[in-house]
Each structure stands twice: as structure tokens, then as C-alpha cells.
Amino acid sequence: MTAVFRRACAVGAFALTLGGCATTAGPMSSADPYEPWNRSMFEVHQAIDGTFIRPVAKAYNEYMPAPVRDTIHNFFSNIDDLFSAITGLASGRMDQAGHDLGRVIINTLAGFGGLIDVATSGGIPKGNWDYGLMFGAWGIPQGPYLFVPLWGPTTVRDGTGAVARAFTGPISFVSDVPTRNIMYGVAVGDARAQAEPTYDMIDKAAIDKYTFIRRSYLQRRNYMLYDGKIPPDKEDE
Amino acid sequence: MKRLSKAVVALMVAAFALAANAQEAPDALVKRVTQEVVGIIKSDPKVQAGDQARIREVIETKLLPNFDFERMTALAMGRNWRTATPEQQKQLVEQFRTLLVRTYSGALNQYRDQTFDFKPLRADSNSSDVIVKTEVVRSGQAPVQIDYGMERKDGTWKAYDVIVGGVSLVTNYRDEFSSQIQSGGVDGLIKALTTKNAGGGK
Numbered sequence: 001m002t003a004v005f006r007r008a009c010a011v012g013a014f015a016l017t018l019g020g021c022a023t024t025a026g027p028m029s030s031a032d033p034y035e036p037w038n039r040s041m042f043e044v045h046q047a048i049d050g051t052f053i054r055p056v057a058k059a060y061n062e063y064m065p066a067p068v069r070d071t072i073h074n075f076f077s078n079i080d081d082l083f084s085a086i087t088g089l090a091s092g093r094m095d096q097a098g099h100d101l102g103r104v105i106i107n108t109l110a111g112f113g114g115l116i117d118v119a120t121s122g123g124i125p126k127g128n129w130d131y132g133l134m135f136g137a138w139g140i141p142q143g144p145y146l147f148v149p150l151w152g153p154t155t156v157r158d159g160t161g162a163v164a165r166a167f168t169g170p171i172s173f174v175s176d177v178p179t180r181n182i183m184y185g186v187a188v189g190d191a192r193a194q195a196e197p198t199y200d201m202i203d204k205a206a207i208d209k210y211t212f213i214r215r216s217y218l219q220r221r222n223y224m225l226y227d228g229k230i231p232p233d234k235e236d237e
Numbered sequence: 238m239k240r241l242s243k244a245v246v247a248l249m250v251a252a253f254a255l256a257a258n259a260q261e262a263p264d265a266l267v268k269r270v271t272q273e274v275v276g277i278i279k280s281d282p283k284v285q286a287g288d289q290a291r292i293r294e295v296i297e298t299k300l301l302p303n304f305d306f307e308r309m310t311a312l313a314m315g316r317n318w319r320t321a322t323p324e325q326q327k328q329l330v331e332q333f334r335t336l337l338v339r340t341y342s343g344a345l346n347q348y349r350d351q352t353f354d355f356k357p358l359r360a361d362s363n364s365s366d367v368i369v370k371t372e373v374v375r376s377g378q379a380p381v382q383i384d385y386g387m388e389r390k391d392g393t394w395k396a397y398d399v400i401v402g403g404v405s406l407v408t409n410y411r412d413e414f415s416s417q418i419q420s421g422g423v424d425g426l427i428k429a430l431t432t433k434n435a436g437g438g439k
């Protein structure tokens with residue numbers, strides 16, 4: 001099993017088992033009925049991430065030259081754009097899907113297989129759509145908030161989306177196992193290194209990191225789902 | 238006579254320029270301040286070298302005068318604002334301000350070669366409360382919207398909220414503040430903020 005896949009499975013397993021969990025202590029936020037459980041998972045995450053992963057992410061950002069980091073990031077970003085186009089299309093977002101498809105074509109052909117992000121310089125915005133948002137566009141509610149160690153904040157809906165993404169590849173389609181594992185490893189490493197400035201910011205800004213991350217995540221996803229035009233009755237989600 | 242009328246015209250022009258400056262539109266203000274700060278970040282050797290004192294100075298002198306920290310703190314406190322004494326309110330504003338400066342200087346450290354897009358203001362010209370929209374574009378990243386909630390007070394516009402990619406600073410802190418107040422009252426919140434600013438309270 002590979003890292004992303006394992007993480008994705010963990011999310012799915014959580015989504016399934018948590019449905020049967022009893023809610024005890026009064027939840028602080030209606031979006032987070034499993035807060036006590038989530039908080040302990042957050043502690044686990046902090047312990048593992050802080051000890052083993054964060055130092056590596058910091059070193060990577062510091063010592064790996066920016067052009068190398070950007071190239072690696074662009075490669076995976078180009079794959080994300082393909083999924084953004086597909087899920088956008090399935091959500092009826094023609095403009096965004098079109099932009100992302102255009103980005104994939106341009107970056108793959110003119111950007112050496114996605115290594116250079118030519119499309120952004122050309123003014124085609126990245127859509128950042130995904131399965132979780134697609135489910136949201138279909139009217140599926142976000143479900144309870146979850147904090148998954150080594151993955152981060154999510155919801156039942158977004159977590160299910162992440163599982164769907166892990167199964168639909170394209171890395172999972174790579175048949176050579178060592179190559180596939182390396183690709184997973186680099187993808188996960190890139191994602192974590194990209195998140196490091198956010199970790200730094202949270203360290204500086206948050207009084208209670210758990211609450212801060214939860215509120216940021218839920219605000220962010222809601223904003224993305226409604227393209228910034230959040231209907232008044234959904235504002236508190 | 239001709240000389241006099243020239244002087245009058247000159248005076249009128251000067252007065253008009255002053256008035257126009259005092260009524261700088263909120264979007265124009267955001268654009269000017271952003272460009273000023275980005276200009277400094279790109280050209281100032283001390284900022285480039287990561288000199289924290291200099292970065293804070295830039296924030297203090299260029300950014301902060303355009304923020305309404307009292308309104309910000311009151312909004313983040315919500316209902317609890319009115320239960321705080323004037324002395325507590327003063328401390329809260331001061332501590333919150335310090336916290337935001339720390340956060341902002343961290344964010345400026347991250348600045349690389351982003352480009353800023355300034356969106357046209359969509360509000361009627363008489364409104365005294367607007368949202369100014371900007372967008373940051375970077376290679377390989379989705380554009381990040383940075384919006385400023387701004388209010389006109391005594392003829393000048395000041396920001397009372399910053400919304401980064403849909404994450405409102407004020408809304409974020411509302412949860413933080415209310416949970417602190419729930420467990421330790423307003424004084425508990427002041428203490429938590431002070432500890433945080435002193436570098437502790439991870």
C-alpha cells in the first residue's frame with residue numbers, strides 16, 4: 001500500500017466508522033459533532049508531523065532550489081487540473097472546466113508535460129475543483145468535520161472525494177510498482193512542503209490551533225463551493 | 238486683476254486636489270498601499286535580508302494606519318465586546334493588533350514573485366461599507382482572492398476585515414475568542430492573547 005492510498009483508506013474508514021460513534025461532550029460547533037475525537041486525532045497528527053515530517057518539509061523548502069520545487073509542483077498541479085476539469089464538467093461548471101482543460105492541454109504540450117505552468121502566465125486561471133466540491137455541487141451536504149492524522153482537516157464529503165481521487169489515479173494506474181511508489185512519495189512530499197507556509201502562519205496566528213484550522217478549512221471549502229457567493233443560509237457552515 | 242484670478246484658480250486646484258486625496262476611493266487606497274508595500278519588499282535590501290525589525294516597521298507605518306483595529310476586535314468579540322470594560326477593550330485591541338502584526342510579518346516573509354490583480358469596485362458611490370477585491374496570481378497555484386472589508390469613517394476608508402481565499406480573519410477569530418471567553422472570561426482571553434504575543438502558548 002502506498003502513502004496516498006493508505007491515507008485515502010484511512011479517510012474512508014473514518015467516514016464509515018464515525019457514523020456509528022456516539023456524540024458525547026457538547027459540540028462547540030454544529031459542523032464538528034466529533035470534536036473530542038477529532039481533537040485527539042489532531043494531537044496525534046501534531047506529534048507525528050512535528051517530529052518526523054515537518055523538519056523534512058522545512059529542509060526541502062530551504063535547500064531544494066526553487067526551480068526544482070516549482071517543476072515538481074507543476075507536474076502534479078497539471079494532473080490536478082485534469083481532475084479539476086473532469087469534476088468541474090460533472091458539476092456543470094463549463095467555464096471553469098474549460099479553463100482547466102485548456103490549462104492541461106497547454107501545459108502538457110507547451111510546458112514539457114506539465115513541468116512548466118505556461119497557462120498561468122497566459123492568464124488562464126487554475127480552477128482547483130475536486131470530487132468533494134463536485135459532491136457539494138450535486139447538493140450532498142458536507143457531513144461532520146473530521147481531522148485525519150497525516151492528512152489534515154476534511155469532512156465526510158471531502159474525505160470521500162479524496163478516496164475517489166486516489167482510486168481514479170492517474171498515479172494508481174502506473175503499473176511499475178517502484179515507479180508508482182516514488183510518484184506517490186513525491187506527490188505527498190510536494191503537497192506537504194507546499195503546506196509549510198500555512199503551518200507557519202497558523203503557528204503565528206492561532207490561539208487554539210485546532211479551532212483555527214477547523215474554522216479556516218470550513219470557510220475555505222464553503223467559499224470555493226459557492227465561488228465566493230455564499231448564500232446567507234450557508235454562511236455558518 | 239488677471240494675476241489675482243490666476244491665484245484663485247491655483248488655490249481652487251489645490252483645494253480640489255486635497256479634497257480628492259481625502260476622499261481616495263477604497264479600491265484606489267488598497268491598490269496604492271499594496272503597490273507601495275510590494276515596492277518596498279522588492280527593493281529594500283533590509284527586507285530582502287529578512288530583517289524582522291524593518292519588516293515590522295514597514296507594516297506599522299504603511300499598513301496599520303489603514304486598519305480599524307477597534308472595529309476588528311469588536312467584530313471578532315461579537316456579543317462579548319459589550320460585556321468587556323473600557324480598560325479590557327483597550328487591552329484587547331492592543332493585543333489583537335500585536336498578534337496581527339506578527340502574523341502579517343510572517344506572511345510578508347513568504348512573499349515571492351506574485352502579481353496582484355485589482356478588481357473594479359462594485360458598489361454604489363455613496364456606500365460607506367464596501368468589499369474591495371484583489372487577487373494574487375502565482376505560477377502553479379490557483380489565484381488567491383484577498384478581499385478587504387472597508388468602512389468609511391470621518392472621510393477616510395479603513396479596513397476592518399481581511400478575507401484570504403474566503404477565510405475571514407474576523408470570523409476565524411470569533412471562534413477562537415468565544416472559546417477562550419467561555420473557559421476563562423474576558424480576562425482569560427486577554428491573558429491567552431498576551432501569552433501568545435510573548436512567544437509562548439503554542
